Amino acid sequence: MTATVPPETDEHLAPPNNKKVSIDFSGVIGALPFFVFVAxxxxxxxxxxxxxxxQDPMGNPSAASMSEAMGSGYxxxxxxxxxxxxxTAVVGGIFGLVLAWALTTPAGPRWLNRLVNSFTALAAQSGGVQLAYGFVALLGAQGVMTKAVERFYPRFSxxxxxxxxxxxxxxxxxxxxxxxxxxxxxxxxGLKKExxxxxxxxxxxxxxxxxxIAIPVLWPSMLGSFLLLFANAFAAYATAYALAGGSLNLVPIVIGFLISGNVMLNPSLAAAMVTWMMIIIIVAMGLRMILTRRSSKWLSN
Known part of the structure; x- marks a missing residue:
C-alpha cells in the first residue's frame, strides 16, 4: 500500500509574505512645534x-568664572x-500639608472646600511684580495693615x-x-479608607x-514636595527684586545686576552663577523624581 502525497499548491510554493512595517509620523509631526519651542x-x-x-570675559575657555561664583565674594x-x-519650603510645606489634609476630610461645608481649592490653585501660580506690589500696599511703610497696626503699636514699621x-x-x-x-x-x-x-x-x-500608616506612606511625596518648594523659591526673581531691589543679597538678584548693571556687568560670572543654580535645582528635582516614584508604588497598590 503506497501513501499518496498531496499535490503542492500555490500556497506551499509561495514564499512567506513579509509584512511591511509602516511608521506613523503623524504624532511626531503634531509634536514638532512643541519640540521646536522647547529647543x-x-x-x-x-x-x-x-x-x-x-569662558573668560574675552571668550577664551576658562573655569575661573565657575570658581569665582562659589568664591568668598558670592x-x-x-x-x-x-x-x-x-x-519657606519647610514652613510653607507644613502649613500646606495641614491645609491639604483638611481639604481631603469629608467634614466641613462643600462650598468652603471648593472655594479653598480654587484659591490654592490660583495662588500657587501667583508671584512676580503684581504680588510684591500687593504686599507693599498691604504691609509696606504706608500700607493699609501697617497703618492699622501702628495705632496700637507705633513702632511696627x-x-x-x-x-x-x-x-x-x-x-x-x-x-x-x-x-x-x-x-x-x-x-x-490616594490614602485608602480601608x-x-x-x-x-x-x-x-x-x-x-x-x-x-499615613506618614510612612506619604513621606516620599512630602519630602519631594518640600524639594520642589525649595527649587521654586531658589529660582524666584521678580518678587524678590520688586520687594528688596539691591538690599537683599540673593542669587537671582545678583545675576540680574551682573547681566544688566553698569557697575557689576560680567556676563561670564552671571552665566556661572546661573549654572550653579541650575545644578542645585536639578539635584533637588532629581531627588524629588526618585521619591515620587517610590510614593506612587505605595499608593498604587
Whole structure:
C-alpha cells in the first residue's frame, strides 16, 4: 500500500509574505512645534549659558568664572538664598500639608472646600511684580495693615519691613503654602479608607494611624514636595527684586545686576552663577523624581 502525497499548491510554493512595517509620523509631526519651542526657549539657552560659564570675559575657555561664583565674594548670596528657600519650603510645606489634609476630610461645608481649592490653585501660580506690589500696599511703610497696626503699636514699621529677609520670606509663603497644598492633594486622596478602617478595627487611634500608616506612606511625596518648594523659591526673581531691589543679597538678584548693571556687568560670572543654580535645582528635582516614584508604588497598590 503506497501513501499518496498531496499535490503542492500555490500556497506551499509561495514564499512567506513579509509584512511591511509602516511608521506613523503623524504624532511626531503634531509634536514638532512643541519640540521646536522647547529647543528654542529651553535647550539652546541652557547650552549657551553653560558654554558662556566656562569662558573668560574675552571668550577664551576658562573655569575661573565657575570658581569665582562659589568664591568668598558670592558664597554669601548662595547661603542666603539657600536659607530663604529652605525656610519657606519647610514652613510653607507644613502649613500646606495641614491645609491639604483638611481639604481631603469629608467634614466641613462643600462650598468652603471648593472655594479653598480654587484659591490654592490660583495662588500657587501667583508671584512676580503684581504680588510684591500687593504686599507693599498691604504691609509696606504706608500700607493699609501697617497703618492699622501702628495705632496700637507705633513702632511696627521699624520692627518689620518687607525689604528684609523676613519680609521677603512672608511674601514667598503666599505662593509656597498653596503650592504645597496642590502637590499633596493627590497623595492624600490616594490614602485608602480601608486602611483607616482596618487600623480602627485593631484598636488604633487616629493619631496612631497617622503616625504608623499615613506618614510612612506619604513621606516620599512630602519630602519631594518640600524639594520642589525649595527649587521654586531658589529660582524666584521678580518678587524678590520688586520687594528688596539691591538690599537683599540673593542669587537671582545678583545675576540680574551682573547681566544688566553698569557697575557689576560680567556676563561670564552671571552665566556661572546661573549654572550653579541650575545644578542645585536639578539635584533637588532629581531627588524629588526618585521619591515620587517610590510614593506612587505605595499608593498604587
Amino acid at each position: 528654542a526657549f529651553l535647550i539652546i539657552p541652557i547650552l549657551t549659558n553653560v558654554v558662556r560659564a566656562f 558664597r554669601s548670596a548662595f547661603l542666603l538664598t539657600f536659607g530663604l528657600s529652605a525656610l 521699624e520692627a518689620f519691613s518687607l525689604t528684609d529677609f523676613w519680609g521677603v520670606a512672608l511674601v514667598y509663603l503666599y505662593f509656597q503654602i498653596p503650592l504645597m497644598t496642590v502637590l499633596m492633594l493627590p497623595a492624600l486622596a 486602611w483607616l478602617d482596618a487600623a480602627a478595627s485593631l484598636g488604633a487611634t487616629r493619631i496612631q494611624y497617622i503616625k504608623d
